[in-house]
Amino acid sequence: MSKLTPPLPKFLRPTPPRPGQKEGPGRNGDGDGDGNGNGNGKPGRGEKLKDGALEGTAQVVGYLDERTGASPFLRGFLYRKTPKGTNWFYTLGSATMFAFVSQAVTGVFLAMYYEPGVSRAYESAAHITNEVFLGELVRGMHRWGSTVMIVLLFLHLGRTFVFGAYKYPRELNWVIGVLLMVLSLAMGFTGYLLPFDQRSFWATAVGVNIQASAPVMGPYIADFLRGGAEFGGATLSRFYALHMLLIPGLLGALIGAHLYLVAKLGTTAPPWLKAEKKELTKEEI
């Protein structure tokens, strides 16, 4: 193994011998002198089980790795080098992604009870809240999680901006991030209509009319969103399809591209860290 390879995780490394134990590979050493062992150097029952489990895991991992070649990729992806000064602000992106995953999971389960028709939308949303077991909790997590995701998204955007992490060579990742922001806001806009109560109805009516106020294209965009000249049943199913299928798919794909670029380019050091001045060796001069 070269020096550049990241170290193996601890559980894959052989255990070093304990003090007072004879030299040799670890793992099979019985707990000498700790009273649990049988004292004749044979492995105890617990040790045997542990060994078997480890071996079985290693075999499964080995089987998968041999057939997918995943381990070089995963090691490069998970054991990346990070700059000095990396701090809690660098977790905001992952936090936003976790909020997205939570929205996706709760959204899938909400879709099991929600019915996107004008006569049933409000009833089914009320049914989720009032009657389904834990329905209030799942709907509440989705409803408040959307706000959490937007807040985290803007904190992440602000961190990137203030730390100058959008600069060369990461401009493209900034552009992808802005697209993710627009799509997340579109998720909020389309999801707001789905409970189909007075608040969501009028908020969406106003929201669509704001888009209609754009010159030239505005009236056509509004017609597209409403599915016609008037707000109606077509509007609700359109928003449902956008919220459930089109925008989440785009979000997932763009998050993949965003993460790929993060892994490829690495993260930036915080701006308060100066580059270290290194003594040049003779060869370098």
Next chain:
Amino acid sequence: MASNSPEKNPRRKSRYTADRAQPGAFEGETVTRRGFVTGGALAAGGIASAAFGLPALGFALGPLFEDGTKDPWQDVGPEADFNPETYVSKTINIQAEVGEAGKSTIYVRKYDPKQDKPSPSDIEQKIEPLPYVALSTRCAHLGCPVRYYRDPGRFVCPCHGGIYDIQGKVDGGPPVRPLDRHYTSVSPDGRVMVGERFSVNSELRRFLPRDPSNHLDGLWQYLYPARPST
């Protein structure tokens, strides 16, 4: 072709693959097999994608180009219900299939020749005034429902404070044009009928219905075209 041959014009590349020393080139051919098959595969993929993509796109965009207007005459009550001084509110269906959400309130008043002067363009084109003034409650700012207050004779929008006078013309706030109106008529048995919506500019000239926030005056009106769906 002679003009393409490298001897006459050395800067121009030969059209024969063999002359351009492409890998896999054959004597006398202008496209390599590899290039032909690549192009064919791309074309086949493009045609197959367009075969499902274009209909799907048309399916989603269809409502933009459909004429959504139907015969909409609705009975709002006998003529005795209305007077020229003040407005009476009535509920009509805008989108019948949506149920409660598709209903909307309108304010109806009898036409009063003293205060309802026809617009200059109506006089010019000899358009008869409508027997009743039926104002839509959809605010011309962003579409919230306006409410009529009898004492000041004003319509007020709850969202951003748009104010309209008794003719529906903008009296204050952010709206960009007067309240929309509906066509009205009186049936032979004396019932007031309310028809399609139309928009008006500040002179009360009639236009095809526009969305709220779309201007109808000055140069702005050219930035907000009438749509096929109205």
